[in-house]
Amino acid sequence: MADYPRYAIYYAPSSGSALHRFGSDYLGYDAVSGDELPFPDGIPTDWREVTQDPRKYGFHATLKAPIALADGTGEADLVTACVAFANRGRRIPVIEPVIDSISGFIAVVPATRSDDLQHLAGDCVSDFDCFRAPLTPEDRARRNPTKLSQRQRDHLDRWGYPYVMEEFRFHMTLTGRLSDERRGQTLVWLRERFAAIGLATLAIDRIALFRQDDAASCFRIIGSWPLRS
Numbered sequence: 496m497a498d499y500p501r502y503a504i505y506y507a508p509s510s511g512s513a514l515h516r517f518g519s520d521y522l523g524y525d526a527v528s529g530d531e532l533p534f535p536d537g538i539p540t541d542w543r544e545v546t547q548d549p550r551k552y553g554f555h556a557t558l559k560a561p562i563a564l565a566d567g568t569g570e571a572d573l574v575t576a577c578v579a580f581a582n583r584g585r586r587i588p589v590i591e592p593v594i595d596s597i598s599g600f601i602a603v604v605p606a607t608r609s610d611d612l613q614h615l616a617g618d619c620v621s622d623f624d625c626f627r628a629p630l631t632p633e634d635r636a637r638r639n640p641t642k643l644s645q646r647q648r649d650h651l652d653r654w655g656y657p658y659v660m661e662e663f664r665f666h667m668t669l670t671g672r673l674s675d676e677r678r679g680q681t682l683v684w685l686r687e688r689f690a691a692i693g694l695a696t697l698a699i700d701r702i703a704l705f706r707q708d709d710a711a712s713c714f715r716i717i718g719s720w721p722l723r724s
Contacts, residue, residue, distance in 0.1 A: 498563035498628060499709045502573060504619050505555035506667075507703040507716060513692040514592070518554030518603070521669055521685075522546050526553025526705065529715045535688075545681075549600075549668040553714050556603075556667045558619035558702060560656040561714075562627040570706075573626050574718055577704050580622055581720035588612035588699040590665070594686045596678055601685060602666035612665055612699055615722075619702070620659045630655050665699075700724075 508514040510527045519525040523532050523546060534542055564573065590605035590612065597604060605612065630651075638657060640648050647657035658664065673681060701721045705714040 499707065500570075501561045501563055501707045501714075502570070502626070503552075503555075503557065503561040503705045503707075503714060504559035504577065504623055505553075505557055505703050505705055506665075506699050506701065507553070507555045507705075507719065508697075509701065509719070514603075514694055514697065515554065517689065517692055518667060518669065521688075522550045522554055524550045524553060524713060526555065526714060526716050529713070539681075545670050545673070548671040551713050552668075553705065553716070554667060554669075555703070555705065555714075556665050556699075557658075558616050559623045560659075561705075561707065562623075562655060564626055565628045568626050570717075573623075574704065576623060576626070577702060577718060577720055580619070581702055581722050584723050585615065585618075586611045587722055587724045588615055590697050590699065592694055592697045594669075594682065594689045596682060597664060597666050599672035599678070600668055601670045601673070601678065601681055602668045603689070604664070604666045609665075613661075613663060615699065616663045616665070617660055620654055620656075620663075624654060627655050 507526065519532055520535050523534050523543065525532055539545065588609045588611035590609050591607065592603050593606045594601065595604050635651065638651055640651060643651065643657050647662055650659050650662060651657040669685065670681065701719055703716050703719040706717045707714045
């Protein structure tokens with residue numbers, strides 16, 4: 496079992512923004528306040544079960560997947576590194592956000608690939624890796640390495656997570672895995688509701704530090720920093 500607390504560096508939309516409210520409402524959890532939320536009207540009766548897995552992580556896009564801290568590092572060190580990372584000038588990725596399916600679940604994803612976004616994610620993976628405690632054999636086994644490609648296994652062993660670098664796909668998860676029929680139906684009405692917030696473009700212009708206190712806890716934002724362009 497992984498050590499706790501665990502930390503992750505995610506993109507999370509600014510608190511109070513239309514995207515933050517949308518994602519938090521449909522997950523039933525606000526990672527800023529740590530509060531459970533009532534779901535919007537008119538959703539399926541089993542929506543709590545449909546969103547059970549992503550709710551635990553809060554509405555986000557992974558940049559550096561959850562880690563236990565390496566020996567000799569602490570939360571204050573990680574916060575300092577986040578500040579330094581955010582203050583380093585870079586091109587701010589801008590995407591067209593759409594609702595689509597990815598690996599069997601539904602998420603907010605870019606309509607097209609963004610090289611700037613791939614670079615940002617890669618920098619997060621490498622720059623913060625010094626804070627990552629090595630994977631335990633149990634943690635590695637939970638990733639089902641036999642079902643991964645060789646390149647993904649290489650990333651798992653090097654970075655502690657298989658879906659990084661060229662394997663990275665930006666996504667802000669809204670559901671667990673769904674059957675083909677259920678996924679198609681859900682895509683239709685989630686796209687309609689997402690269109691109502693009128694978000695034509697999205698700047699990936701900040702990083703957020705999330706913490707999970709123990710295995711039963713949801714991740715919660717403990718710091719957020721705008722990226723300097």
